[in-house]
Amino acid sequence: MLIFDGASLVLPDRVLSPGRLVIDGDHIVEIGPGTEDGPMAGLWILPGFIDVHVHGVLGHDVQGSPGGVAAIAAQMPRFGCTSFTPTTFACPPATLAMVAKSVEAAMEARPADAARVLPAHLESNFMAPDYRGAQPLTALCLPPGAPADLAAPGTATGFTAQDIVGVITAHRDAIGTLTLAPELPEALALIRDLVSRGHAVSLGHSGATLEEARAGIEAGARRATHLFNRMPPLTHRAPGLIGAVLDDDRVTVELVCDGYHVHPVVMRAAIRAKRPERVMAITDGLAGAGLAEGARFEVDGRAVTVRAQACFLDDGTLAGSRLTMDRVFANLVEMVGVTPLDAAMMTANVQARTLGLSDRGRIAEGLLADLVVLDANWCVRQTLIGGAVVYANDAG
Structure with missing residues (x-):
């Protein structure tokens, strides 16, 4: 049994400070008032972060090798991330199948000190070429049933949309x-077909x-991927995709x-438009996440550089971020100005609810003890998964 006494507990509806949290086995069993001078005084305890859009971290990439997903899972706890959704770039069916098998293996056998792996998020082959960003044009294709003569020049050769759907069908539980x-x-x-099969769009x-x-949205899409990025800007006469998802309470945005x-x-x-209850704060982190400025790595065989702001291809195209989830939380509080309560909602609670994970994402009795302990500077001091301390940083 573990007892945490004196910290500020970020509960679903309030901050309890000082609070007392008791863990028995892998679950939270008791929450109540703590003592002012308890051993955890000055620290914050939050639900473990859940990243629903992350391609890599610390040099490891979801698509880099069959062991990429497991390697990322091993690194996530140091950033307070207890569950994550491995996210792909558009890729050929063989690469997609490799990722799906890696996800299946990581979900089936999680090392005790690794984050929980969730079904993958495919930044899929079915994108608009003009809005692909760093996604490879040669991996894009039209959905099944679309006339071949409508395909944009330079898009997929060597495989079909049905090949991609075939991989998804064969690895249904690994693709969310x-x-x-x-x-x-x-x-x-x-x-409509994907939603009927249990996938989210x-x-x-x-x-x-x-x-x-x-x-x-009427067909069943309920999320929007990295809102504002790789979509037309919102204007007062042409609201576009941004206007549609901001205006619809059925849609949760990244x-x-x-x-x-x-x-x-x-x-x-x-x-403010969506309210914290409909926002999932994400990293969109690449393999350069957590690496120093100037570090180099590859995505789909293309060189990427970590710069001060984010990660970029050599031609200047924005490829993704260098964020980790601890910095996401800190930025929400310090840069955006939300409360720790709302920041916790957007880094854990909304993700868990959106993914149907009723056993985590909140600090409540009976839920999994997947938690992160932060100091006053929002730096990770401890990460717990299933009640076990899997990462500890005693500095500070």
């Missing part, structure tokens, strides 16, 4: 979410109009919280 552009030919039929990498985005992908003023406005 697909990002796609709803304006593509036959995209609405694909959304997120709208993104898309030039959809307001009407096209709304059609995607927000990259580094202050560069989205300006803090715009982050603040989006959170």
Whole structure:
């Protein structure tokens, strides 16, 4: 049995300070008032962070090797992340199958000191070429059933949309979410099919109009991928995809919280529009996440450099962030100005609810003791998974 006494406990509806938290086995069994001078005084205890959009960390990439997912899982606890969704770039079916098998293996046999691996998020092959960003053009294709003559020049050769769907079907339990552009030919039929099979659909990498985005939502899409990035800007006469998802309470949005992908003023406005209950703060971290400025790595065989703001291809294309979830939380509080209560909601609670994980994402009796302990500077001091301390930093 573990007893944490004196910390500020970030509960679903309030901060209890000082609080007392008791863990028995892998679950939280008691929550109540603590003592002012308890051994955890000055620290914060929050639900463990859940990252629903992360490609890599500390040099490891989801698609880099069959062991990539497990290697990322081993590193996540140092950043307070207790569960994560391995996220792919658009890729050929063989690479997708390799990732799916890696996810299956990591889900089946989790080392005691590693984060929990959740079903993958595919930034899928079904994107609008003009909004692909750093996604490889040669891996994009139209949804199944679309006329071949509508495909953009330079898109997929050597495989078909049905090949991609075949991998998804063969590894159904390893694939949770697909990002796609709803304006593509036959995209609405694909959304309906994916949702009927138990997958979640997120709208993104898309030039959809307001009407096209709304059609995607009516077909079953309930998420939006890295809001504002790789989609047309919101304007007062053409709200587009951004306007559609901000206006619909059925949709939960991802927000990259580094202050560069989205300006803090715009982050603040989006959170006010959607309310924290419909915002998932994400890293969109690449293998360069956690690495020093100037570090180099590869994505899909292309060189990427870690710069002060984010990670970039050599041609200047923004490829992703260098964020980790501890910095996401700190940025929400310090840069955006939300409360620790709302920051915890957007880094754990909303993710768990959106993914249907009723056993985590909140500090409540009976739930898994997946927790992160932060100091007054929002730095990780301890990470617990299933009641076990899997990472400890005694500095400070």
